[in-house]
Amino acid sequence: MFQTIEWTLAGTVRLIDQRRLPLEEVYVECRDVAAVADAIQTMQIRGAPAIGVAGAMGLALAAKAIRAGSYDEFFRELSRQGEELSRTRPTAVNLAWGIDRMKRCAEKSKDLPIPAIVQALIREAQAIRDEDIRGNRAMGEHGKGFIADGAAVLTHCNAGALATAGYGTALGVIRAAHAAGTRLSVWVDETRPFLQGARLTAWELHQDDIPVTLIADNMAGHLMQRGRIDLVVVGADRIARNGDVANKIGTYTLAVLAKEHGIPFYVAAPISTLDLSLKSGEEIPIEERSPEEVTTWAGVRTAPVGISAANPVFDVTPARYITAIITDRGVARPPYDASLQELAARA
């Protein structure tokens, strides 16, 4: 079984290079925070919870390298590097969340000698990883009942083990249902332009012997019209207080289609994806990546030279399209203002 990201005995961060899957299973070893920032930026690692863990581990690498005469100096430098790291991807809140949690850990240990603070930070980053996997398993238990026996599930992008420390959010729900003996099949959107569905989700589910059929992103509407899809389950990159969900570009379209066909639409994400500072999804920054991702793939150019392309990486699905949000602490139902805050307040 592959590991998405882990802290090695040698004190480095090892992650699977998701740009090279599924053709090659290659690992990248990061020895400093710059290497982690680069891995996040270039999408060697992606997926909101996974980059939350990567951010925390990256900051642990940063902490190891800081040469400071005092705690204040140490913390200032740690904060500065955390700030820089969090700018690598703007939409997913988990990255900032992981970095914040590391800073709080440093503050709690401020009376210890700096080498002990660094050790505490390394333990904290590993704890964040382990909690993420446990959280995904809990999410699976909370959500698996939404998948009826014989159901055909549609998912988009990759909200699997590769998007998290392990097990997955949306795929965690599917895995938990499968493990409980529910017969199910999964339609996977290929998810242009980065093809996370074709390359990563199809690969994960195939390894688990869960029946999977790949489709192009523009086929889901037709399948819904023909009654071939029973429910949709996707992950999230950031959830606003009112339940609006930012997720991979194309998610909103699926939500509109699901509503039009009376099909339930579920979001699975840990509470760390919730950003209570935002009133609605309109405030979520949407990352725009290089047009080259749209005009080419795997180095093969398809569009004519000189053509403009847009590449918004996420979209926002308003809360009114979402049947329920499955979290590690339980299921939130509309109205989300109340239900999400209640879950967030739970220990």
Place this chain on the structure above:
Amino acid sequence: MFQTIEWTLAGTVRLIDQRRLPLEEVYVECRDVAAVADAIQTMQIRGAPAIGVAGAMGLALAAKAIRAGSYDEFFRELSRQGEELSRTRPTAVNLAWGIDRMKRCAEKSKDLPIPAIVQALIREAQAIRDEDIRGNRAMGEHGKGFIADGAAVLTHCNAGALATAGYGTALGVIRAAHAAGTRLSVWVDETRPFLQGARLTAWELHQDDIPVTLIADNMAGHLMQRGRIDLVVVGADRIARNGDVANKIGTYTLAVLAKEHGIPFYVAAPISTLDLSLKSGEEIPIEERSPEEVTTWAGVRTAPVGISAANPVFDVTPARYITAIITDRGVARPPYDASLQELAARA
């Protein structure tokens, strides 16, 4: 200026190889009907009106080669070869329509010597091509008023000069508005899996200096939500009596999105696309092509080996989603049962 398809002075059919665009502008010369059938089957030529013309020209090549002792024998063989040719692509009705028209032409000339019938058939195939271009220009005139000054138009797949004998259906409407001085910009869906939008539509519009921005198919919903799209115009492969429209996979999804955002949704197609024998779109056969088109991208494999993929090539947009159908004989409005039959009955 490229020619999509033409009858050469040497008595062959010359067509631009659409699989190699936009990187290479290469022409294929077909000397017999088998070569035309192969060009249609492998999508060297595609687009409902274009394959209507190709079918007619293919049958003219067939006619040239028939060695028959009597008209009846000649016609039996012509019909048999027409039948075979029409099976190459099942969804677009224009192919069968072009072949039928050739058969009717033969019947009208039945009292002539066979070499004269063959000459009549060659003239008829060329007439079908010329009428298609004239029809597209008429469509442009009928439809251009739907594009307001400053409008952002979304189109899907390629309903351009390459999908027809020239000028285009949906792109004909856009071209006519542009030629009339309307300032406009065009969002083009890349249109997986065959990438007609990225490869063909972007190329055509770029050559005409019409501002174009390429997007992945899953981005249109986001752009509509942000108010960046004012109208949608697409082509059609077959239109049922009630106005249901079969067109490239993904069209139905755009129609649902347009309805959700209150954006007008137009279909542009010649009357030859209308199939009055079908009561509704449910009766339109949907071609399924090789899963390889979905598991690979521009020849590069993306999905893991062993993964299933679905590849329905068209979908059906129910008439209730369509604001108007722009034809070569004028604009049909709901209820389409009445308006389409009225246009079909016009000389």
